[in-house]
Amino acid sequence: MSDALTKYKEELYCCTRCGTCKYIYHEYSDSCPAGKKFRFETFYPSGRIHIARGLLEGKLEWSERIRDILFACPTCGNCTIQCQSRHHNLIVDIIEALRADAVSKGIGPLPNQKAFAESIANEHNPYKELHADRLKWMERIEEEVPQKEKAEIFYFVGCTSSYRQKDLAQATIKILNKLGVDYTVSKDEWCCGSPLMRTGQLELVNDLVKHNLELIEKVGAKKVITSCAGCYRTLKTDFPKYAEMLEGVEILHITEFLQQMIKTGKLRLPKKFNALKVTYHDPCHLGRHSDVYDAPRTVIQAIPGVTLIEMPRIRENAWCCGAGGGVKSGFRDWAVEISSERIREAEETECEILLSACPFCKTNLQDAIQATNSNLKMKDIVNLLSELL
Amino acid sequence: MLQQAETHEEILNKLRKIVGNEWVSDFPEELLLYSYDMTEHPPSNPDFIVMPKSVEEIIEVVKLANEYKIPIVPFVTGNNIGGLTIPLKGGIVLDLKRMDRILHLNEDDMYIIIEPGVTFGHLKKFLKDTNFRYNYPNAPPFASVMANALLSGLNNLSLRYGCMSEVINGIEVVLPTGELVKIGTCMCWDKHWWGRGPQPDLLGLFINWQGMTGIVTKMALQVWPKKPFRDWKFILSNDLAKTYEIVRKLARSDIMNDILLMSVETIKMVLGIPYGQAVHLEGEPHWATTLDFSANTKKEYEAKWEFIKDTFKELKEVDPKAVLSSVQGAAKMYGQKFAEFTNLPFTIGSMLEYGGCTWVGTYMTTNIDTIVKGVKIAFDIIEKHGFEKCLYTRMMKGGHYFAFRFLLRFSKEEEEEVERMRKLNKELFENLYELGAFPYKTPAWAAEEIIKRCDPNWVNLMHKIKKTLDPNGIFNPGRWGVE
Ligand SMILES: Cc1cc2nc3c(=O)[nH]c(=O)nc-3n(C[C@H](O)[C@H](O)[C@H](O)COP(=O)(O)OP(=O)(O)OC[C@H]3O[C@@H](n4cnc5c(N)ncnc54)[C@H](O)[C@@H]3O)c2cc1C
Ligand code: SF4
Ligand code: SF4
Numbered sequence: 044m045s046d047a048l049t050k051y052k053e054e055l056y057c058c059t060r061c062g063t064c065k066y067i068y069h070e071y072s073d074s075c076p077a078g079k080k081f082r083f084e085t086f087y088p089s090g091r092i093h094i095a096r097g098l099l100e101g102k103l104e105w106s107e108r109i110r111d112i113l114f115a116c117p118t119c120g121n122c123t124i125q126c127q128s129r130h131h132n133l134i135v136d137i138i139e140a141l142r143a144d145a146v147s148k149g150i151g152p153l154p155n156q157k158a159f160a161e162s163i164a165n166e167h168n169p170y171k172e173l174h175a176d177r178l179k180w181m182e183r184i185e186e187e188v189p190q191k192e193k194a195e196i197f198y199f200v201g202c203t204s205s206y207r208q209k210d211l212a213q214a215t216i217k218i219l220n221k222l223g224v225d226y227t228v229s230k231d232e233w234c235c236g237s238p239l240m241r242t243g244q245l246e247l248v249n250d251l252v253k254h255n256l257e258l259i260e261k262v263g264a265k266k267v268i269t270s271c272a273g274c275y276r277t278l279k280t281d282f283p284k285y286a287e288m289l290e291g292v293e294i295l296h297i298t299e300f301l302q303q304m305i306k307t308g309k310l311r312l313p314k315k316f317n318a319l320k321v322t323y324h325d326p327c328h329l330g331r332h333s334d335v336y337d338a339p340r341t342v343i344q345a346i347p348g349v350t351l352i353e354m355p356r357i358r359e360n361a362w363c364c365g366a367g368g369g370v371k372s373g374f375r376d377w378a379v380e381i382s383s384e385r386i387r388e389a390e391e392t393e394c395e396i397l398l399s400a401c402p403f404c405k406t407n408l409q410d411a412i413q414a415t416n417s418n419l420k421m422k423d424i425v426n427l428l429s430e431l432l
Numbered sequence: 433m434l435q436q437a438e439t440h441e442e443i444l445n446k447l448r449k450i451v452g453n454e455w456v457s458d459f460p461e462e463l464l465l466y467s468y469d470m471t472e473h474p475p476s477n478p479d480f481i482v483m484p485k486s487v488e489e490i491i492e493v494v495k496l497a498n499e500y501k502i503p504i505v506p507f508v509t510g511n512n513i514g515g516l517t518i519p520l521k522g523g524i525v526l527d528l529k530r531m532d533r534i535l536h537l538n539e540d541d542m543y544i545i546i547e548p549g550v551t552f553g554h555l556k557k558f559l560k561d562t563n564f565r566y567n568y569p570n571a572p573p574f575a576s577v578m579a580n581a582l583l584s585g586l587n588n589l590s591l592r593y594g595c596m597s598e599v600i601n602g603i604e605v606v607l608p609t610g611e612l613v614k615i616g617t618c619m620c621w622d623k624h625w626w627g628r629g630p631q632p633d634l635l636g637l638f639i640n641w642q643g644m645t646g647i648v649t650k651m652a653l654q655v656w657p658k659k660p661f662r663d664w665k666f667i668l669s670n671d672l673a674k675t676y677e678i679v680r681k682l683a684r685s686d687i688m689n690d691i692l693l694m695s696v697e698t699i700k701m702v703l704g705i706p707y708g709q710a711v712h713l714e715g716e717p718h719w720a721t722t723l724d725f726s727a728n729t730k731k732e733y734e735a736k737w738e739f740i741k742d743t744f745k746e747l748k749e750v751d752p753k754a755v756l757s758s759v760q761g762a763a764k765m766y767g768q769k770f771a772e773f774t775n776l777p778f779t780i781g782s783m784l785e786y787g788g789c790t791w792v793g794t795y796m797t798t799n800i801d802t803i804v805k806g807v808k809i810a811f812d813i814i815e816k817h818g819f820e821k822c823l824y825t826r827m828m829k830g831g832h833y834f835a836f837r838f839l840l841r842f843s844k845e846e847e848e849e850v851e852r853m854r855k856l857n858k859e860l861f862e863n864l865y866e867l868g869a870f871p872y873k874t875p876a877w878a879a880e881e882i883i884k885r886c887d888p889n890w891v892n893l894m895h896k897i898k899k900t901l902d903p904n905g906i907f908n909p910g911r912w913g914v915e
Contacts, residue, residue, distance in 0.1 A: 053845075056786070056787040056843060056844055056845040057785045057786065057787060058787065059470035059784040059785075059786075059787060059788070059789055060465075060469070060470060060510070061470070061511065061572040061574065061779060061784045062509050062511065062551075062572055062573075062574030062575070063572050063573065063574060063779040063781075063784075065574050066553055066573075066574065068573075068779070069573075069775065069778070070557070071553035071554060071556060071557040071573065072557070081454075082455075082483055082527075082529055082530060083457060083462050083465075083481060083483070083527070084462070084465045084466065084527075085459075085461050085462050085465055090461075090465060093464075093465055094461050094464075094465075097461065097464050097465075102464055103460055103461055103464060104460075106459075106460075106461075108459050108461065109461055112461065126781075127779040127780075127781030127784070127785075128781050128784055128785035129781075129782075129785045130785065
């Protein structure tokens, strides 16, 4: 019996397949992108739990089809909110544990996802970029980017902002500089391990966690700030599963940090937008996985001239952008199908700008804007805010 | 496997041609998942799962099933608690989830036309911004509205209107031989689905047949105007006979929407008391009754409320500890989950979190002595088998008949427990049948028992009808003693 199946044995027998997780409880809009797309019972959260049961009872054998079912899930966690049974919080953990089993049996992950692991092993990032280029994003910007040996705050930039969404790292720097806080970035930062944890490739994870914690400890930071929701969730909720956390070190998403700065009056925005209507997409990693819903909204509402108009499915019930859990790499077209649904929902608010707080969501939502010829503009909250500085 | 490998491939390819590759599966994981449900009924594997999108596709699949003489079992969510979608003889499970449109709301004649995949949740959302309401079971929201009506479900306006098959205005149905038939006034006019009409009512050929005689593709169901005033009250009591007496009086008064009488164990389960611990404790009241009523005006509301209070006084005289409160008040005392009774459909999470859920649910007489006797007998049996005494009863159709059932949760982890539940349900059936209680959503084993005991001419007629409609015996075979 594999580790995953033993660990969650009791929970596997909790699910009756009542179907409550198939839509938003008491509201009844779709909740599960995987179920909505593939429709067979197997592709819903309950299906995955019952597949695990089948494997446990020897009624099923591992196969590539089972692998595909397990990986056809952005691990958005919407099911963990809608399910009313006692195992609800563990559904995504069960799916991820099964993925790890698939990997240990040599059946998983999906071919494209294997490349992450190789790249992370060689270059400490999943994008097949050189580690030496990690801080290239700071070239050709006017802002000074501190690289100190010691600092109060460690800005954990993350691989996506370092190599793909550089403007997010640049905007974050602009804000931190404006605030005049004592912070640093580091060329020695490694991938947080999120892409590996989400796809069950756990071999390198301990090393990544250990390395990054040592780095933070060396800097002596009391706060770690991330501008990536994925890094945030990983540092905050996954790292403690692998290592003892550093005492007295607070992990904050940039929006939480900015919320603190707004509340203490340290962030002042002298300029103002001209009647700008925006809507906000809750990243799964920040919202459902980490319970951060108010901070981004507080920041948005504090931006002068901005009005926040909410979509129907928000906060715990937000429709996933489709990029997470390895879906963006494993099922490219479907990932954009999922985000296209979100774009349509955002368009209904008649806002000009769709905001989010995660570079990964931004990429996939931006892809959907293109795919659907939408007039929406996609921005990270940090980028919007930095425009006023 | 029903067929030789070659035939299997042949059928698979033909099914793919009809509905598209991605909507057919014969993968072991799908076959396994559609082979069982949350009940204690033994599993049985299908050969194919097929998900059609249109009536035309269903007709083609039915023709193919006739050609190869393979069974077809319609399925929407499998939440029926009778093991009714378990394909007893293998074949095709026809998952109708993709056909989930609400096609029409007729505001003049107050009905909706729906496809099979519409669930209670979908309907509730659809009706939210209209002036109409439907009525909901205590099932999870993700259960088919159409299947619930076809199975004569008991919902929260059943006290007024009877079981759910009574509110069907008409259907469109694919017969086992592939013809598409309309029943009700829609047989004359595409746009009039206002009733079953004065013509011979053929609807009975499909109600309670569990998919053995046709696949219903459209259904018109009555909806009712929302009332401006609606309220829920709650009674706790100890004297069962007297409580049923006032419940029956209220039911007959024609002023109530719904009356549920439950054991306190049921309330505890709903409130989240863990499995095995929903028991009655010394000093606690035994019975809990929810009263749902509505009114067009404040005056009407007050008059109804007066009548309820007066009727309650009769209980109070013989059961001095009985209390009458608002459901909201009870929710304050017992927790917000209790208020879910006012917001159907809802999921009784604590009933559904041990993997197994079942009951013998029956319709029976409203004779109070019989009911009280039934409760006593059933509780003894449930106790003997080591399960919780979660009673759930409802007056139906103005008090013309009575719904008598238990909500039994169990764990499916150990086969011993599943087997114990099978024995319990058999014993419950046998004893309640003696009292005149008829199990609805009748599981195959209970149907076989009934056939042994009932009018043989009824059985012959049923067989003749089935044979006429389904000469190859391919629609959900193995039910009601029909192979
Ligand atoms: C916890 C719980 C509580 C419940 N409480 C109640 C309650 O209070 N009152 C109540 O009435 N019910 C209750 N139910 C049962 C449930 O409401 C109904 O049985 C359900 O609505 C039927 O829908 P389904 O999706 O489960 O149908 P399925 O289980 O998919 O199908 C049921 C039967 O109908 C047949 N069928 C399905 N679709 C068609 C079609 N289009 N044409 C022909 N035949 C078809 C199937 O073959 C099968 O025989 C409860 C269920 C659960 C799990
Ligand atoms: S995961 Fe939860 S909500 Fe979904 S079917 Fe299972 S018990 Fe029901
Ligand atoms: S995590 Fe999201 S996509 Fe995956 S099963 Fe749950 S709701 Fe569906």
